[in-house]
Amino acid sequence: MSRSQVIDFSKIKISCGDCNIHELCLPRGLELQDLEQLEKVIKRTHPLQTGDYLFRAGQEFQYIYALRSGSIKLNLMDEQGNDQILGFYFPGEILGLDAIDKKQHLCSAVALETSSYCAFSFSNLSEICQLVPGLQNQMLRLMSRELTHENELLLMIGTKNAEERMATFLITLSSRFHQLGYSAKEIKLSMSRQEIANYLGLTIETVSRIMSRFQREQLISVNRKQVNIKNPDVLKHISSGSNAGSGKVQWYKQ
Amino acid sequence: MSRSQVIDFSKIKISCGDCNIHELCLPRGLELQDLEQLEKVIKRTHPLQTGDYLFRAGQEFQYIYALRSGSIKLNLMDEQGNDQILGFYFPGEILGLDAIDKKQHLCSAVALETSSYCAFSFSNLSEICQLVPGLQNQMLRLMSRELTHENELLLMIGTKNAEERMATFLITLSSRFHQLGYSAKEIKLSMSRQEIANYLGLTIETVSRIMSRFQREQLISVNRKQVNIKNPDVLKHISSGSNAGSGKVQWYKQ
DNA sequence: CGTGCTATTTGGTCCGGGTCAATCGGCGCT
């Protein structure tokens, strides 16, 4: 190994070891020599601006992406132009894994604000997985986690009414922000009402009305994209669907 | 390697190489020596009867399962008892991958009819993945495919109305059956109306009504669980949502 | 500071599909 490579590795160590999300996107037991391997396949780029595409549906699959800052929406469109947002992604989360099978992206990923990320060459990454056992498992775990999220979203859209979905959305967002070290109470939404509505399978009017109602009931306070959670307990209660009184949908429980 | 192991391998070769789904669950380029590796981690079992659990939510994750015959529903339940069917599985398909992250099953898998399967020890499997490059990629592809299915389901439930969902369901089922070598026209449903309804995010009455309407319009003929597709073209047309005349939901296309 | 643009909010109206209820029909059991 040449000296220049050592220098490279040193830079790499800083960039990844010090990255604020490294323990999120790298397996715990990863050693320096493994990091060195991993770093070789990272492509660094400029940050994205609001509205920029991380990738587009139809593009050849080449990289998987780790979001370092900002936020990104993932959406899927069918041939009729029906559009469904599948998820919002925040720092430390991975995008692009669903493209592995078809070798091309089926979804598009769009920045909701200025966002930076790392891109990992997938073909190189999967070679390295052969050498680093922990990395392979991490890949599988990440995909499994992605599946779990979609499962929960399906359960929510399939069984919850509009009010419950909104409450669930707010509580989930709050908890994710908290885990990232931000305030769980004071949330800056990076997505529009339209995008929230689409994600939850509702219309923008319904989202707006329910947020107004939540504010009227002192559960939150809203000012455009700034939302303050004032009564998380009641919100959780509503989100769980155990909200008595309101003539809620009684779902089939076979 | 002892002679007895060779004999074992020979049996194995028959059981897997001749398995009617081997090219579905094994990567193309898998060589005999790889097969031998893989066979070591397969646990064989009795077939399941209708209503038997392949695995239950909460169980420790140990195996992933390849369905060999029959059909299985996968469902997810939340703490309130809301139940959502996430998918129906047919021969050649893989179950259990979503449990990798949390190391326990979050969903339950129930046989809809007599079904046989192979169980692969996951921990052993992931060791073998280190040795057999194709197998690792196959694993990732399978998970990716699973993600794609959930994405499509989300898009459908989020954007299609009841009639479109039913048409999509029938067309998709028909095409999957066809790929398995069965008739694309004459379908024997293994799931109840209740299960169809739940999967599609509808009620049993709506499913029943729409199937009656499809029959009245000569698109299908229904007799209990036997469905014959009489006009796949119109069904496809309906499923794609381009069904003019009916005052359908115009979704937001931002 | 007016003008236009877009996002959001709010007020009505309406309908798809959920809910409730009754009936039907196939199947197993005695």
Place this chain on the structure above:
DNA sequence: AGCGCCGATTGACCCGGACCAAATAGCACG
């Protein structure tokens, strides 16, 4: 054959949330 059971069908009613329309509010720009 008669009975009970359970899944499926059909009808009647109603409501949550979509749809349409108008008002309001920021924000950008000349």
